[in-house]
Amino acid sequence: MKFDLIIRGGNIIDPKSEVHGLRDLGIKGGKIVEVGTDLPGAHAREIWDLAGYSLMPGVIDTHTHVRGPAHRMMAKAGVCTCLDMGAGRSVFEEMPERGCGLNVAALQTIGPFADKTPSNGELDGLVEGALQAGAIGIKLVGGHRPSTPEATAAMIEAGNRAGAYVAFHVGSTETGSNLKGLLEAVQLAGKNHLHIAHVNSYLRGLIKDPVEEVVDGLLSLKGKKNLVSESYLAIINGTGGKVVDGLPQSHVTRNCLRMRGYDPTEAGLEKAIADGYGLVQIEEGGETVMVTGARGVKEWKAKGSDVGMSFPVNVPESTFLCAVKRDxxxxxxxxxxxxxGGSIPRNVAVENGLTLVRYKALTLDEFVYKASTRGAQMLGLHDKGHLGAGADADITVLDMAHGRAAMTVVGGKVIMAFGIIYGKGGTIITTRKGLPVAKAVGLPALEVNVQEMLLYTKTSE
Ligand SMILES: [Zn+2]
Incomplete structure (x- = not known):
């Protein structure tokens, strides 16, 4: 058989290949081998008729947290490939059981160093440890658990020295998870390569009017070819409820409490949850749900305060402008x-991205570019982010009428259709150094070269 599968009748949206309109996709061995009109059905083992649906290259979510229920939640939201921001090897160890067929890359958190600058040797060891744990690089969690500016710069430098991926939730002991932290991050990076995580979340109006903050924040990133970034389209944030010595461990959580006049203490956090402002994440029915009020307090206490939490603190103006602003x-x-998102219940790239398309704030091509094509470049995945011949058959099938993902297809296999999960396991995206981890957990690996990722190639764009 020439094809394992022909997908007929879909409206293809593929900005990279400049294909827009009705085409058939011929798939074999998990790859798209032919794009055309009226591909011969007699040459296919299977044919799907997707007339009425739009097909985009599979969504690539470049900022996720892949714990337990995340796989299911992402597959339902149309995500084919994701980058976990900080959990490292534990992400892969869960995948045989919890995975739903996604391609997953991970970073591993290093630090914090709040009162010393570690030696280069120590930092090099930490970066190497992350790579050997299967991560493609490191994540700095400044905004939550800050390091000194000097230690932060040294960590960024160490990641670059190793040619690893380096992402930063901005903030140091001198700043915070805010505009100041963002401006500082650009300075601390210097000429080093750095992924600035969720840009929108620093622009919540903590320092001045949020729109003025967005202008300053985006100006600081504009034209910086050593920096890559992403932003998300949700009002709730993601943080933690863990209390240490009477204080919320995460400085982001403390910020959220201050923003609405709560004490940044254990008591203040309890009151914020009781009042319905603090949302506690728990797993129910295989997915994360958020509970608040008396139930929220009960769950928070039952878990010894160590729960994921969200607060409705993002500013719509900031999320909007970060998504649409061009130079x-x-x-x-x-x-x-x-x-x-991932295990945080806000996997809304498709849902809210298509809302921007309906509002004509983005064209459909631009949405696909930002939700898939650019993400493929960010992860150095040459065969993803487009639907041309030779591409991996990773496809997000869009139900445009309802503004959501109808099906998620990875490597020519359905992992989700109409809310039902079919996928299992998944593929580990890792560097050569991480291949033994994939082998140890018994999942296939997709080897990538960090030097081919946008983080390092943007300077030649
Ligand atoms: Zn995050």
Missing amino acids: ESGKFIVDAISTD
């Missing part, structure tokens, strides 16, 4: 639309 040459200032 004079027409290039988006923030590279990608992400979600900072």
